[in-house]
Amino acid sequence: MASAARDIASRPRGPSRTVSHSLCSSSSPTSTFHASPSSSRSAFPKQLKPFATEDIRILLLENVNQTGRDILARQGYQVEFLKSSLPEEQLIEKIRDVHVIGIRSKTKLTARVLREAKNLIVIGCFCIGTNQVDLDYAAKHGVAVFNSPFSNSRSVAELVIGEIIALARQLGDRSNEMHRGTWNKVSNKCWEIRGKVLGIIGYGHIGSQLSVLAESMGMQVIFYDVVNLMALGTAKQVPSLADLLHDADFVTCHVPELPETNNMIGPEEFEQMKNGSYLINASRGSVVDIPALIDAMRTGKLAGAALDVYPSEPAGNGDYFVNDLNSWAEGLRSLNNIILTPHIGGSTEEAQRAIGVEVAESLVRYVNEGTTIGAVNFPEVTLRSLTLDEPNHVRVIFIHHNVPGVLRKVNAILGDHNVDKQMTDSRGEVAYLMADISNVNQSEIKDLFESLEALSCTLRELLRVPRTTALLTKYKLAS
Structure with a gap:
């Protein structure tokens, strides 16, 4: 989705834009993203470019990978790129004018920040987590949120494997001693990980x-999860967190940040762990009670x-990991081993490239076509792309409160037109409703827009015009 050209209904809320008067086309994003390198683009239908894309303003923070920046x-x-996050006041100033914002884990998109984002239509979290975004506020104000739930999984898993071995052999301490010039060749309390029990939360x-x-390295694996899951290999699910803590030599946390996981590992849980066991947390900082960890x-x-x-x-790199x-x-910092x-955890070249591609593709599909597949706070809806064979079509995207009677009212408005396809x-x-209407002229577009806008259930309404007029849009935030 995108913001309007000049608002045909002469309303000032949407961003100002110049209307393109030429019939533009580009390769289908889906074709471009998923075709193999040897595929010929001519094998795919050409999709109409539905608006003047140069009017879409994107802000990328926290050093989003080059792959994502290139796709956008x-x-x-218009893509603005910054290597760091921004303090809240600066973020508020920046976000007022953008239609798309891309962040990682440090930028906090609170209700206060999002309230100022009058033109914002979509947020891209170039990471796994989305707890840094007020998802409920964004959804209720018609702003979709996308993330990358899979792309850095391997990188985090490999880091944890490396840490298990390093802790078992006290590699950190031995390395620090050598850097200080001390030779300390010991085997006391240094272990192989083969045969040890790994407990995965x-x-x-x-x-x-x-x-x-x-398991491929010879460890026995047990895991605890709030839902029953099929184990891979010979791993076994245990019925409670206490059971896992009691049996595991190494405990590693991989849970989201939720009220239920806040200080999930605290004094009581440390007491339940084996004497001489190890704890690893590469999930969220709120999961482990760190003062209790220090005591343990x-x-x-x-x-x-x-x-x-x-x-x-810290919001950026530097000498910030101190008591302040x-x-x-x-x-x-004073502890041994x-x-x-x-x-x-996810900071590898491979993971960041994959995240850049996955999230940027989701943003492009949403902005260009209205596709919400993969959104974390919206219903997942998609229709096939409009092509050059459908030059007088309009895609209607209607985001609204889920209350009784809305579809009847919307279909009463659309019913005077030829609705080729529709999904909600x-x-x-x-x-979230998407509908493609054929044989629509300019005056009808304005009437459609005003009729949908007048519905009391409206969160946001967008009419995509994949022809000479660019996208007609207007935003109406929920009260």
């Missing part, structure tokens, strides 16, 4: 990949730990 730039959008995309890697390390209850995430993290950020930072990394779905309070 090739569409002709959260058996999703990362946990299940880790399970396979660990100092008493010898834990033999080692690895943390990649923290309750408060987290009151326990210096105490944590603890690996501290700066949220790099709902998710919670938000419903």
Whole structure:
């Protein structure tokens, strides 16, 4: 979806734009994204470019990978790129004028920030998590959110495997000693991981990949999840977190940030763990009670730990991991056999390239076609692309409150036209309708727009005009 050319209904809320008076076409995004390198583009139907793409303003923060930036730039959008996140006040100033924003984990899109984003239609989270976005507020104000739930799973799993071996052999301590000039060749309390029990909390995309890697190295794998899942290999699901903590030599966390997972591992859980066991957290910083972890390390209850995430993290690189950020930072840094990394679980070239492609493609499909497949806060709806064989078609996209009687009212408006295809779905309070109408002229477009806008259930209404007029759109935020 995109913001209007000049609002045909002469309303000032949409961004100003120049209407293209030439019939433009481009290769279908779906064809471009999924064709093999040897495929001929001529084998796919050419899709009409539905609006002047150069009027779409995109802000990318936190050093989004070049692959994603290239995909968006090739569409002709205006792309602004920054390497870091922004303080809230600067973010508010920037977000007022953009239609699309791309972020990673440090940028916080709160209700206060989103309230100022009058032109925003979609958010791309170039990472797995979306807890940094107020998803409910975004959905109720017609802003779709996309993420990349799969692309960095392998990178995180490999980091955890490396940390398990490093902790078992005390590699961090030995390396630091050598850097200081100390030769300390010891075998006391250094172990092979073969035959040890790995306990995985959260058996999703990362946990299940880790399970396979660990088992191939001779570890026994048990896991705990709130839902019953099919185990891979010889891994076994245990009925409770307490059972996992009691039996595991290594415990690793792979859960989302939820009220239920806040301080999931605290003093009571550390007491349930084996003496001399190890804890790894590469999920969310709120999952582990770090002062309790420090106590468990100092008493010898834990033999080692690895943390990649923290309750408060710096907005950029620098000498910031001190007590001013987290009151326990210096105490944590003073411990032996603890690996501290700066949220790099998914920070590999392969993962960031894959994330860049996955999220950027989702953004392009949403902006250009209205497709919501993969959205985390919207119903998933799609229709096939309009092509050059359908030059006088209009795609209507109607985002509205999920209340009784809406479809009857919408279909009464569309019923005077030839509706070629239509699909609708709902998710919670938000419903999403797509309809393609053929043989529509300019005056009818304006009438359609005004009729849909007049419905009291409206969150946002967009009419795509894949011809000479560009996209007609207007935003109406929910109260």
